[in-house]
Amino acid sequence: MAHPVDVPVDPERGAAVKAADRAHVFHSWSAQAVIDPLAVAGARGSYFWDYEGNRYLDFSSQLVNTNIGHQHPKVVAAIQEQAGKLATFAPAFAIDVRSEAARLIAELTPGDLNKIFFTNGGAEAVENAVRMARLHTGRHKVLSTYRSYHGATAAAINLTGDPRRWASDTGSAGVVHFWGPFLYRSQFHASTEAEECERALRHLEELIAFEGPQTIAAIILETVPGTAGIMVPPPGYLAGVREICDRYGIVFILDEVMAGFGRTGKWFAADHWGVTPDLMTFAKGVNSGYVPLGGVAISERIAETFAHRPYPGGLTYSGHPLACASAIATISAMRDERIVENAAEIGERVLGPGLRELAARHECVGEVRGMGVFWALELVRDRSTREPLVPYNASGADAAPMARFAAACRQGGLWPFVNMNRTHVVPPCNVSEAEAKEGLAVLDAALSVVDGG
Structure with a gap:
């Protein structure tokens, strides 16, 4: 499960926030009747959490924009x-x-x-x-x-x-x-x-x-x-x-x-x-x-x-x-705080080598590419043919393998950035080495779900 954190747990408040959202907020890029947005209670640094006390390592930087993390x-x-x-x-x-x-x-x-x-x-x-x-x-x-x-x-x-x-x-x-x-x-x-x-x-x-x-x-x-x-x-x-x-x-x-x-x-x-x-x-x-x-x-x-x-x-x-x-x-x-330098160092010392190690262990990883804190894993059905794990612009049942991967990430306490047959590894630019390694461990477990699927 996602990691509980030392924050006030208030499921009733979370339910009220969610109900108001579903009643009145029109979400972008979404079929309104089928989405299930997470009610967020707070955020700091590389993490955010919900009203149940579950914490998520933000490996999406929201929409790849919280470069200095949350609530600096x-x-x-x-x-x-x-x-x-x-x-x-x-x-x-x-x-x-x-x-x-x-x-x-x-x-x-x-x-x-x-x-x-x-x-x-x-x-x-x-x-x-x-x-x-x-x-x-x-x-x-x-x-x-x-x-x-x-x-x-x-x-x-x-x-x-x-x-x-x-x-x-x-x-x-x-x-x-x-x-x-x-x-x-x-x-x-x-x-x-x-x-x-x-x-x-x-x-x-x-x-x-x-x-x-x-x-x-x-x-x-x-x-x-x-x-x-x-x-x-x-x-x-x-x-x-x-x-x-x-x-x-x-x-x-x-x-x-x-x-x-x-x-x-x-x-x-x-x-x-x-x-x-x-x-x-x-x-x-x-x-x-x-x-x-x-x-x-x-x-x-x-x-x-x-x-x-x-x-x-x-x-x-x-x-x-x-x-x-x-x-x-x-x-x-x-x-x-040398945040730009940190992004370069984390990419070179932690994310780049760590993602390449994941690729060596998981047959579903076709390619690792990126720099700094800007990386992508190309997920495939077959490395030799490079057939994508899911078809281009897939939805519904066709996109199920990527949905299972994303769910496994969230279950492990990591919020991923998933698009088509890829997961992007895009934490804040001031992510620590320990946080980056924590995220790599969750990705490792989630990729095992894809391998077994």
Whole structure:
């Protein structure tokens, strides 16, 4: 069972919370009548717990956003202090915490991404980055990969490559999808990373030729695709896309909403490859989601487009003081407590070796991939054929093997991140070595359930 913790146990309160939720809350991405949401009583650090006193190690970081864990005292205090000083103010004004948050973020972004447009989250950041690219170039098409997720708003959902796009894909947003590199399930019949990189770049360039370079405003990529599978790009790929964009006058957008702010063991995933995009979107880890915040980091060249031409976009809560105060406190805490360095060290010393050991013991693990605290286990029926444990976009009985795996994780006191035939190992960036090893032990037991299934 999940581990009991020393917190007040109040099943009646939990039942009331659950009943109110079921009566009034409409949940995202869900068939409302069949979901059974857990009533959460509290959280701290890498754990949260329910009203029955059961504790769960959060190996999902919620939606891969609580990079500094739950209830970090410095961030909570900053929000409380800011609420007492100036709780909200319109974005047209210069506010100290807004200016400081922008300065700190610009200090961390690569290259000349020195201007920050604040949004309330990642999808809005993508919407505005695409709008900036289209206005800057005067072109309309945007290219994105099939294995991607960029958000659920109008343009962002069209850019998304996974099945969540299908119900809302009107085909009217000028979006063209292409195959990004993924050696384990290569679309290019590649056998090495070098072949995968070269063939993926050739595929992209051929697609651009057939679509018409003069019609393409931007290429948007998740630096390391997240929900779609944590597929670390092969060496040279991002630099190759940068070169293609430069050659054809295409804006290069990197989506760092999930991969940014320490998740890969560096402040931004782009830092691993020394690539600077024209626009970079961020959210999630910028303040661990304590108050909704996202944004676009803008290069000098694109910012200059709007120096004397109004940018036609904005949000009532852009650069909200409470959100900006929490971002300042988060970045400061991450620096003071070496949280980014911890993510790199835990990935290299604990998670990477530990997950590879699990793969050696469990036939259902087809591949281990990742970096920092950003990992995926690809679960398969057959290692030799690489047949996924469950079919693509499976539901109901077809998805039962993954449901059994997730249930075994929760039974062992770990909350997993499960998508299709994968489990993602994405604890907070400040997860301790002991917590990481605790999670690996639960995963080991849960994978045994899959092996035996």
